[in-house]
Amino acid sequence: MSGGLKVQTQSTEECKRILETALLVAPGPLAVTQLRQLFEEDPGSDLVRRLLLELVDDWQGRGVELIQTAGGWRFQTRLEYQVYLDRLKQERPPRYSRAVMETLAIIAYRQPVTRGDIEDIRGVVVSTNVLKTLEARGWVDVVGYRDTPGRPGLYATTRKFLEDLGLRSLTELPPLTEIERIMDLVELPKTEEPAVSGE
Amino acid sequence: MSGGLKVQTQSTEECKRILETALLVAPGPLAVTQLRQLFEEDPGSDLVRRLLLELVDDWQGRGVELIQTAGGWRFQTRLEYQVYLDRLKQERPPRYSRAVMETLAIIAYRQPVTRGDIEDIRGVVVSTNVLKTLEARGWVDVVGYRDTPGRPGLYATTRKFLEDLGLRSLTELPPLTEIERIMDLVELPKTEEPAVSGE
Amino acid sequence: MSAELASPADPLECVVGRMYGQPIFDLPKDLYIPPDALEVFLEAFEGPLDLLLYLIRKTNVNVLDIPMVPLTAQYLEYVEAMRHHNLELAADYLLMAATLLEIKSRMLLPRPPKAADDEELDPRAELVRRLLEYEQVKLAAARLDQLPRVERDFEWVSVFVAEKVVERLPEVSLHDLQLAWLKIARQARLKRHHTIRREEMSVREHMTMILRKLKGDVFVVFETLFDPALGVAGLVVSFLATLELVKERLVVVTQNEAFAPIYVRRAEGADAID
Numbered sequence: 279m280s281g282g283l284k285v286q287t288q289s290t291e292e293c294k295r296i297l298e299t300a301l302l303v304a305p306g307p308l309a310v311t312q313l314r315q316l317f318e319e320d321p322g323s324d325l326v327r328r329l330l331l332e333l334v335d336d337w338q339g340r341g342v343e344l345i346q347t348a349g350g351w352r353f354q355t356r357l358e359y360q361v362y363l364d365r366l367k368q369e370r371p372p373r374y375s376r377a378v379m380e381t382l383a384i385i386a387y388r389q390p391v392t393r394g395d396i397e398d399i400r401g402v403v404v405s406t407n408v409l410k411t412l413e414a415r416g417w418v419d420v421v422g423y424r425d426t427p428g429r430p431g432l433y434a435t436t437r438k439f440l441e442d443l444g445l446r447s448l449t450e451l452p453p454l455t456e457i458e459r460i461m462d463l464v465e466l467p468k469t470e471e472p473a474v475s476g477e
Numbered sequence: 478m479s480g481g482l483k484v485q486t487q488s489t490e491e492c493k494r495i496l497e498t499a500l501l502v503a504p505g506p507l508a509v510t511q512l513r514q515l516f517e518e519d520p521g522s523d524l525v526r527r528l529l530l531e532l533v534d535d536w537q538g539r540g541v542e543l544i545q546t547a548g549g550w551r552f553q554t555r556l557e558y559q560v561y562l563d564r565l566k567q568e569r570p571p572r573y574s575r576a577v578m579e580t581l582a583i584i585a586y587r588q589p590v591t592r593g594d595i596e597d598i599r600g601v602v603v604s605t606n607v608l609k610t611l612e613a614r615g616w617v618d619v620v621g622y623r624d625t626p627g628r629p630g631l632y633a634t635t636r637k638f639l640e641d642l643g644l645r646s647l648t649e650l651p652p653l654t655e656i657e658r659i660m661d662l663v664e665l666p667k668t669e670e671p672a673v674s675g676e
Numbered sequence: 677m678s679a680e681l682a683s684p685a686d687p688l689e690c691v692v693g694r695m696y697g698q699p700i701f702d703l704p705k706d707l708y709i710p711p712d713a714l715e716v717f718l719e720a721f722e723g724p725l726d727l728l729l730y731l732i733r734k735t736n737v738n739v740l741d742i743p744m745v746p747l748t749a750q751y752l753e754y755v756e757a758m759r760h761h762n763l764e765l766a767a768d769y770l771l772m773a774a775t776l777l778e779i780k781s782r783m784l785l786p787r788p789p790k791a792a793d794d795e796e797l798d799p800r801a802e803l804v805r806r807l808l809e810y811e812q813v814k815l816a817a818a819r820l821d822q823l824p825r826v827e828r829d830f831e832w833v834s835v836f837v838a839e840k841v842v843e844r845l846p847e848v849s850l851h852d853l854q855l856a857w858l859k860i861a862r863q864a865r866l867k868r869h870h871t872i873r874r875e876e877m878s879v880r881e882h883m884t885m886i887l888r889k890l891k892g893d894v895f896v897v898f899e900t901l902f903d904p905a906l907g908v909a910g911l912v913v914s915f916l917a918t919l920e921l922v923k924e925r926l927v928v929v930t931q932n933e934a935f936a937p938i939y940v941r942r943a944e945g946a947d948a949i950d
Contacts, residue, residue, distance in 0.1 A: 299540025299558045300565060302501070303831040308565070316561045341498025342835050354836040359498045362515045363837060366499060366507075372846045379856035382848070387857060389884050390926065399860060415845065421887040425925050425943035432926065434884035443850060448881035452854045501835040541833055552833035559829055570827040575722050575817065582817035598809055601723030601768045641826045651819040653812055 293321055294329045301333075301344065301353050309350035377408050385418050386439070386451060390432035392424055409433070417442065492520055493528045500532070500543065500552050506640060508549035547639035547646060573610070580607050584617050585638070585650060589631035591623050608632070616641065724772030725810040727754065732807070739807060742800055744783055748776040779803060882917030883926070890927065890942045898929070898938035 300316050301308060310327060314320050330351055334344045341359045344351060355363065374382075381404055384396050396404050412418040417439040420431035435448070445451065487495075499515050500507060509522050509529075529550055533543045540558045544551060554562065573581075580603060583595050595603050611617040616638035619630035639646065721727045731750055732739055755773050782799040824830055886901050902914050918940070921927040931938045 295538075295540045296558065296561045299554055300562060302541055302552070302833045302835060303554055303562065304565070305834065312565060315564050317564075339494075341494045342501055352836055353501075354838040355498055355502055357838055357840055359495065360837075360839055362495050363499060363502060365514050365516075366503070366511060374846045374848065376856070376859070379848070379852060380860050383853050383856035383860060386853060387880070389880050390887055401863060421884055422890065422926055422942045425928075432887065434887065443848065443853070445850075447878070448884075449878045452850055454857065501833055502837045504834065553826070554831045554833070556824055556829050559831075562831055570825075573821070575814075578817035578821050579722060579813055582813050582820050585820065586813070586816055598806075598813055599723060600725035600772070600806065600810060642820075642823045643826075643830075644823075651816065651823070653816055
């Protein structure tokens with residue numbers, strides 16, 4: 279119970295350090311009236327306010343800033359630092375389902391295509407959600423309608439798609455020939471071996 | 478998705494700000510390996526360590542200090558400021574009875590121990606509440622079972638125990654040596670005295 | 677054997693008092709304890725070992741050479757007092773009383789001459805070992821309690837993290853796209869429904885570009901679909917893309933008469949006019 283020095287004998291610098299410390303550990307915002315309770319002798323709201331404004335200045339250019347919210351004063355991180363802090367979160371990045379990825383691949387390589395085209399190629403019905411997911415992401419949109427019964431929308435990839443994948447144009451997509459070569463390699467045993475064994 | 482500037486273009490001053498910000502917001506201690514993950518490009522442990530030591534210096538004379546605990550680096554308030562911070566608290570932190578502290582000491586210094594071991598040393602029955610109190614605080618837990626009848630649980634201290642007491646490892650516990658010396662003296666009469674008294 | 681045990685001692689002299697900063701209980705010089713204080717007095721002890729340790733330390737006797745007779749007598753007086761006041765007496769206290777009596781009686785017995793050489797120990801040895809081990813723990817507990825502890829002596833810093841609520845979107849790489857196509861192609865091969873045409877990617881890209889230029893229900897002059905900045909190759913690709921669009925009936929090209937301006941319009945616009 280050493281009970282701290284009296285306000286009179288505390289320099290304002292020391293008062294500021296105490297305010298700063300309390301604000302750094304507080305679980306929520308602290309009102310000026312609460313901050314005044316830190317001291318054995320009430321320094322008054324004017325001094326506390328003055329010191330808070332000094333602290334705001336002191337913390338300029340740092341990753342954390344002192345701000346005034348509805349509930350009082352609190353330190354919080356600047357939004358620019360979110361990108362770094364996010365890296366500490368161990369959450370695994372979400373992934374798109376196979377349906378979404380295949381639909382995206384078909385639209386990217388075969389655009390403009392209708393939903394029917396996608397279904398023909400994939401051999402299964404494409405759910406509305408799949409296309410909505412890609413549209414919401416801003417990666418595909420309807421660029422026209424095919425002049426066939428039902429006038430189905432024609433999907434194509436957008437500029438945002440190129441930007442997000444770091445492409446300058448669709449020609450920078452991995453060429454299908456290469457993909458199919460890989461596929462041939464993968465499928466070699468399946469297609470070639472029976473032939474060999476059959477001769 | 479702006480993805481932060483590359484390390485090359487980041488000044489070390491900026492790196493230090495990022496480290497500081499992460500340490501100020503982290504709910505627990507951060508190890509150097511975790512801190513390296515903050516950056517898009519790994520700055521390496523040497524640079525991170527150097528900047529941490531710089532931060533320790535930067536925070537000299539403040540109400541908060543950067544310290545190294547069991548789990549890594551963490552900001553905590555200096556002891557002198559607790560008298561102020563206590564004034565904002567709604568409730569006092571728990572005070573532990575001697576039964577709790579002695580049980581904790583036995584677990585800390587003799588771990589892993591069973592409840593029976595604790596009772597042998599203290600010479601009294603250990604109430605379930607005592608162990609529950611320590612478990613609830615997250616300071617001890619059961620790390621295994623002794624292969625004796627009843628398979629009693631073996632208690633040990635946790636990392637949180639070290640962190641909450643600001644210890645980096647169990648070797649930093651206050652040493653028991655002085656009494657152990659007395660214990661050695663006790664062993665002596667056991668072996669020597671009968672011979673002497675037998676004459 | 678020292679008879680010091682019965683002599684009064686200043687409570688401040690005892691180890692217990694020193695380690696904890698102040699005496700646990702202001703013990704009267706004799707054994708008399710006011711009935712209402714007995715309970716409080718006993719609560720100050722953590723058990724028989726603690727009480728014994730207190731009795732020993734209070735009188736400054738050598739713990740390695742405990743005078744069993746006065747110690748046992750004093751201990752039993754406490755136990756008797758507890759019983760007398762109908763205090764709930766822990767079994768541990770009674771067990772210790774039995775142990776003390778046993779040690780005392782063994783010490784009174786003459787030692788068997790044969791066994792004395794090897795296995796016969798001081799009957800007090802085990803008690804001393806336990807007392808010292810307990811004292812060690814007791815001191816360790818006190819020192820542990822003095823270590824700075826979070827929430828009591830210091831606080832963790834925890835600054836609020838300001839976050840824009842951003843939905844975490846899956847990241848897609850070119851490799852992912854490649855894998856997706858690989859699966860499609862493999863599937864298609866297995867079914868042999870589709871032959872995947874190999875086509876110039878640039879043509880399909882230009883098809884999309886032209887369709888975008890044709891947004892809305894308007895005719896666009898054919899020439900404006902071509903950007904000379906693309907160079908000859910670019911113009912050829914644009915032209916091929918237009919032909920492909922016509923072939924796939926995605927656009928309508930109209931020319932009212934020879935050499936009149938050629939107009940292009942998205943095919944679906946034709947419905948509105950027809």
